[in-house]
Amino acid sequence: MPSRRHRLLPLTAAASLTLLTLTACSTGAAAPGPDAAPVEGGTIVYAHQQEPSCIFGGWIEQAYISYQVLDSLFSLDEDGEVVPWLAEEWEVSDDRLTYEITLKEGVSFTDGSPVDAEAIAYNFDYWVEGGNSTAAVWLGGYYDRAEAIDELTVAVHLSRPYTNFIQNLTQGYFGIQSQEALETRTDEENCAAPIGSGAFTVEEWNRGQNVILARNEAYTSWPANAQHTGPALVEKVDWRFVSDPTTRVAALQSGEADLIYDVPATSWQSLDDAGYTLEKYVTAGRPQQISFNTVQGPFVDEDVRKAFAYALDRRTIVETIGQGVIPFEGNGAVSQATPAYSQAAADTYDYDPAQAVALLEGAGWTEVNDEGYRVKDGEVLEALLPYGAGSIINTDGASILQAVQEQAKAVGFKVELLPLSTAELWGGKYSTPDAYDLSVGYWTAINSGILYINWRPSTEENPNYSNSSFYADAELEALILAANSEPDAETQADLYAQAQELIADRATSIGLYARLSTLAVSPGLRGVWQENAQGGPTFYDAHFVE
Missing domain, CATH: 3.10.105.10 (Dipeptide-binding Protein; Domain 3)
Structure with a gap:
């Protein structure tokens, strides 16, 4: 019989230079004041350094982008505490071998299928059977099976106790996909545009150039440590692949990109002096x-x-x-x-x-x-x-x-x-x-x-x-x-x-x-934060100001 219940209470939420000539929403480092008014909508132009082979998978570069599309069961707050996302609470048995996870009601994947216990159990089996290599090694030696107890309760059975099991599920490798999509679409289709319940969907992937992420207008399942509720504040994210660090910095300084990833050490101080917001996350x-x-x-x-x-x-x-x-x-x-x-x-x-x-x-x-x-x-x-x-x-x-x-x-x-x-x-x-x-x-x-x-x-x-x-x-x-x-x-x-x-x-x-995860953000863009499990950029709360 389960003996310890953990109620997760919501927190109070208040490529190339040619590619980079596409329209961006920022205008360089002219800094709006602290009380600048938010702008509704817009497209964030983000210059990332590497292109993954799939939108989701076992590499951290895949986890960074899939985090925008695939919700997880749990999120991690800045104090390292587990908070709700698709799950509301969890309960562990006396022998610490069974975790009963209770899901939020009324959440759907963007293909219309339900985020229910059966889908969650299917995802666990999918990961360990080869669907995500890193999720598989995190579960390896511990995972036994998962089963739907009822529509909103899934039981995950372990072969031996693993104290940090729930915390590990906050990593981006454990993003939940539509069971219907995994069963009916090809591997190539799911690789290019996985179906989740997240704040964004994959609208278009131009290989070698960029991925266009479009706002999920029906989004209902934000994590408890998000800064607002409802759909994302921007309409789109133009996630570009720009391998050269000098080119990324130049794009940010010219206003062709709104933020960049992997800031070179040689550029850190000059960007700070110029008024850009610098974020540095030391990965555990x-x-x-x-x-x-x-x-x-x-x-x-x-x-x-x-x-x-x-x-x-x-x-x-x-x-x-x-x-x-x-x-x-x-x-x-x-x-x-x-x-x-x-x-x-x-x-x-x-x-x-x-x-x-x-x-x-x-x-x-x-x-x-x-x-x-x-x-x-x-x-x-x-x-x-x-x-x-x-x-x-x-x-x-x-x-x-x-x-x-x-x-x-x-x-x-x-x-x-x-x-x-x-x-x-x-x-x-x-x-x-x-x-x-x-x-x-x-x-x-x-x-x-x-x-x-x-x-x-x-x-x-x-x-x-x-x-x-x-x-x-x-x-x-x-x-x-x-x-x-x-x-x-x-x-x-x-x-x-x-x-x-x-x-x-x-x-x-x-x-x-x-190992660092670093960002440099234009002053006209606010609300970008690094998620606390792996330090990837999170665009759900991001918005422009003027």
């Missing part, structure tokens, strides 16, 4: 970090991994290139924005090139060739580091990796940086132990439960492609599993901290910098 979860291949190549040796960590003055690199905008992050497991963060793990490796040299020589890398690289048994100490150029790693990140390459060379590592296109990155070629020595990347999350995704041992029966170090350790897995199921917050935090410290002690991953 795994930061931008370097993982070591622990099963093949030079980093099988723990001392060589530690030598690489000691060789780098990571803080100076990030603070110099990041110009005070990009935060340094020493923890390779979770970022400082993540609950249960361990500072001890972050502080494990200070810059100590002498210690790096001593470890390398102790590991047998005693010779140095004419180029300054260390040699052992005739083999150069080489390390291949592929990275997603312009996708996982932006321009600032690429500069940070180049500085890492230079500092590692000073103690004898030959690091080869290999920039990959998006197709190459996701194609699978660089995902196996024989494909790289070092890996760089992030994984956004709300809590330290991300540790299970990134460190669960991979087996032939249940491979884990998110374990980029290929590290398997029974003690680490036991700590993470115990933390995920622990109901006491203080005990849970301690278990997660122990896991982070083990990861640091074994030198399987080292942090570089916090």
